[in-house]
Amino acid sequence: MNALLEEMGIAAKAAANALRKASTKQKNEGLLAMEAALYKHQADILAANAKDIANAEANGLTKPMIERLTLNEQRIKGMADSFKEIAQLPDPIGYVEEMTKSADGLMIGKQRVPLGVIGIIYESRPNVTADASALCFKSGNAVILRGGKEALESNKAIMAALQDGLQSAGFAKETLQLIPDPSRELAAEFMRLNEYLDCLIPRGGAGLIQTVMKNATVPVIETGIGNCHLYVDKDAQLEMATRILVNAKCSRPSVCNSIETLLVHESVAAAFLPVFAEALKPYKVELRGDEQTRAILPEAVPATDVDYATEFLDFILAVKVVPSYDEAVKHIQKYSTGHSEVIVTDNYQSAQDFLNDIDAAAVYINASSRFTDGGCFGFGGEIGISTQKLHARGPMGLKELTSYKYIIYGQGQIRE
Structure with missing residues (x-):
């Protein structure tokens, strides 16, 4: 075992044991102290981030990836605000979810407890360093973070x-x-740090997540790959659909809750496609469409099956015209990664059918997929967006970073 990792693991175990006994008041004071420290060290953090950006540009990192890496005063304020917000949230630790009396007269309850020591592997978003730290701390967990090399200087400054x-x-x-x-x-x-880590959470692109899933021996919560779809139904308000699509694709294309594929019902395709294409022009979005799409939008390049399966994380959008609601659902069921899926429609039955037909962590009716975020869901931040079904699903807040233990009260009972 690597000596550095062993040293960190031993220290994390000891810290987790101490943190488990901390009161909610003590943890909230710690969160507010960290909020203040981010402002205190803001100049150091921005200087470190400038070094990372310079290295990224020298190494040819794409503009969307550099955007993910970039920090400014507003983003540092956002990180700091999450500490304040999380301090105001209820503490899940110690909460007894249920208490029942057994046939033997035992009082048996389920009490929320920390996972212990959490490991997080992530890529080029330095805000994860702050978000993960805040959530793990409030939920009583020690954490060991491993960020990407692109954000190393920023991460070190934030952690300091x-x-x-x-x-x-x-x-x-x-x-x-x-x-x-x-x-x-x-x-x-x-x-493979099983002796010290209780859980491992990867945050990043498909390559990172698949590497962790294949190689980790520590229990893993799978997060983040977002091949997200927006379906414009035959009964959609087209102006609303355009507004939602521009936000979902263009506000931050490098994040996992952005839309990668647009599906359009054929009865509204001729009216909708030119309007949305015009709305996307200021963002220079590359369109990749099927034959029907290209008949209406000649500027679109031919789309392939690979395009429909790809999380672009860039100003690229795959487009397909579908003959029916059922065909839209079949396409989503084939290509979805189970992250976030959207329908725009005024048809109540189609909306309810979509909720029932689509198996994803977040399913939207007439709203942007960009809301799939712990902050937007009222969690004060998130540790990641789980696309699996065991333990946690969707944005992972405080409760999702806990387990439970059974607590049993007796009066001398023995089992016969």
């Missing part, structure tokens, strides 16, 4: 600020730790 805040509130700095070496070799060992 958070640890400064932690210590000022009386907590061990090892409650939150960042692996300083982003090498793949160390990441592979991290995925």
